[in-house]
Amino acid sequence: MSKILDKAKQWLTSTFDAETQQEIQQLIDTNSSDLEDRFYKNMEFGTGGMRGIMGAGTNRINKYTLGRATQGLSNYLIENVKKEQLKVVIAYDCRHNSKKFAKLVADVFSANNIKVFLFEDLRATPELSFAVRHLDCDAGIVLTASHNPPEYNGYKVYWSDGGQIVPPHDGGIIGNVNGLDFTEIKFNANESLIETIGKEVDDVFVAKSVVNGKLSEKIDRKNLKVVFTSLHGTSIVSVPDALAKAGYTDVHIVEEQREPNGDFPTVKSPNPEEPEALKMATDLAYKIGADIVIGTDPDCDRLGVAVRDADGNMKLMNGNQTMVVMTDFLMRKWKKEGKINGNQFVGSTIVSTELVNEVAAGYGVDTNVSLTGFKWIAKMIRDNPNKDFIGGGEESFGYMVGDFVRDKDAVTATLLACEVAALAKQNGSSFYEELLNIYIRNNFYKEHLISITKKGMDGAAEIQQMLSDMRNNPITEIDGEKIESLSDYDASTRKNLITGAITNIDLPKSNVLIYQTASGTRIAARPSGTEPKIKFYFSVNTSLDNVKNTDKVEAELDAKIQRIIKEMKLN
Known part of the structure; x- marks a missing residue:
């Protein structure tokens, strides 16, 4: 706890504004249990970018964690994209503080001499992805926390192709961010580099959406x-x-x-x-x-x-x-x-x-x-x-x-x-x-998802232990079927549990495990990249010969999934 307190006290220095200092001081004074969760780690990028609860602290979404992420991204762009004028586009959703955060992010980019296109008001994430290429930008940002609860916000980074960052850029950006001290963030905006955008982009985006989403066939859409x-x-x-x-x-x-x-x-x-x-x-x-x-x-x-x-x-x-x-x-x-x-x-x-x-x-x-x-x-x-x-x-x-x-x-x-x-x-x-x-x-496939929430530092450790147990002590049989293979995407291997043969998986490493039987029954486990959860995915299938038998076959598949869940002690 002393390390947590030392990290928290760094946020009482002049680097941070009075409002932030006051929030942290109050947590220290009241010996709040919340202090540990705010400082036990730094906010990090997952499958959906950086997402978390808003508030002061290294493990929260705030002016400084967003500022550091943006400064790190700015440094990476300047170092790796050799252009006379770098350009980014920024959008945001309906969440609390999103508009304020979007302007803050724009300020940091502009302070680093990067041209910013900032949407005038909230816009859909897909429009941001579209706008990156439409405006010939080098990166894009959207401030959003998707479907998370109201206390959350987030920061998603897009590259010049309109897709979210992947290797090697994600590692390079994170390396830049993690190597920064909060004192290195440039908050002083160059307003001349911030341009507000809106309807002129909306109209093109909607028109292209209609072209891509409609069929050429004659359809009675009014009906x-x-x-x-x-x-x-x-x-x-x-x-x-x-x-x-x-x-x-x-x-x-x-x-x-x-x-x-x-x-x-x-x-x-x-x-x-x-x-x-x-x-x-x-x-x-x-x-x-x-x-x-x-x-x-x-x-x-x-x-x-x-x-x-x-x-x-x-x-x-x-x-x-x-x-x-x-x-x-x-x-x-x-x-x-x-x-x-x-x-x-x-x-x-x-x-x-x-x-x-x-x-x-x-x-x-x-x-x-x-x-x-x-x-x-x-x-x-x-x-x-x-x-x-x-x-x-x-x-x-x-x-x-x-x-x-x-x-x-x-x-x-x-x-x-x-x-x-x-x-x-x-x-x-x-x-x-x-x-x-x-x-x-084809076949009648039935899928089911279970999400188990484990909050905080202890929760993160529990999730890792659950995955470790499944990896090191693999299930060999489920619902009367022998497990044929275990795919470990962290080790990049697929092991045949019957013959012992091991093959390589040609995908980037990820902390995901998938068990599969010869009949196609699958059980996958992975930690969420954006929430304190471990997710279990179940998939079973069988043939369907007639529409009239739909309810009967679906009930059989549902029952099979429930037996598997019970056998794994997940209910």
Whole structure:
């Protein structure tokens, strides 16, 4: 604790403003248990950048941790990008302090003689990704904490290709940041280098979203009744406009959730993965007889989709299901237009459903599988400049259509989901029936996610111990099936637990473990890159011969997952 106290007292010096000193002094005076969590480590970059609780301290989002990150990035850009005038673009979401933090970040860049394009008000994260290339910038920043609770904020860094930073740039930037003292941050802005942007970029972004999200086929878009909720986030700026320009006229917005608000007053969590977050939207859908419900997270990079099932009930699709339906739809379009020639690929991740691989193979299209996070899918595009990227997604409710945005994009994906639903309705089918038909043509895959929260320094140690136990004392059998392989992405090895044979995994190292049986049952474990959680992903599958047997087969798969969870003592 003495080391923690020493680190805290450094924040009582003249380097830090009076408000910060007062906050830290009060924690010291009251012997607050919060002090340890604020100083036991430095805020670090994960799969989604830097994200954490706002407040004073090295393990918090504040003026100084953001300033140091920006100073480190500035130093890295100056050292590694040899241009006369470096340029960055900055966006921010609806969270508390986001606008203030965005201006602070702009100030630091400009103080380092870097030109800044700063959005005039909150904007969707995919628009920031688009703007990086549109404005020919060397980097981009968005201030957001995605779907985290109101006390969180964050800082995501994008490179010149519009994708989030990956090796070697991420390590280089982090090295620069970690090597900095807070006294080295340049806070004195050069206002002449900060340019406000807005509608001129919005109009191009929405137009390109419509082009990428619409089909060339004739679709009766006016006949689809849509309910949309922004969950108090930034999507209200772009999604309704995009839907209108695409020709969707029967769109109903959840008015109680229209206004951007960092407190997210109508939901427990602004997370479109959770049915509770979309309850107001599904209630409205029942009231007006809507065909589809779409909700987006606060920074508009992820979407939740609810559609009518066979009984007419609104059913929230999980991210894997939405991903599979949209990918199949895109490939069907490409095939109809005669554009599939073996030079195309789709993107997925190691913890997402393997059904997308089966679907793509049926069209003669390769699936590139990356680590978790859309920065790796963006890297696929950069690494394959001579191949056509059709689309890609991951289980966490994110999807990317084409490559004009290099991150998950709820604006274009919303349009695509509506296209699927509108064309299906026109043909006497539905979004849900399209999914069932995919199951029949391939296999019925059922996925389930468990997140276990372990806060603070002790929690982080517990998470590492759980992974260590799974790595060093591997499970050999689950639900009566022998485990065939253990993939350890930290060691870059895949071990056949039956024969003992070891093969290499050609992906960057990551603290992820995946068990798999011969039948395709999978159990994956990984710590969250942005939250104090360990996540367990379960995937099971079997054949489905007829739509009438859907409920029976799904119940069998659900029961299998629950047996596995019980066997692993995770419930």
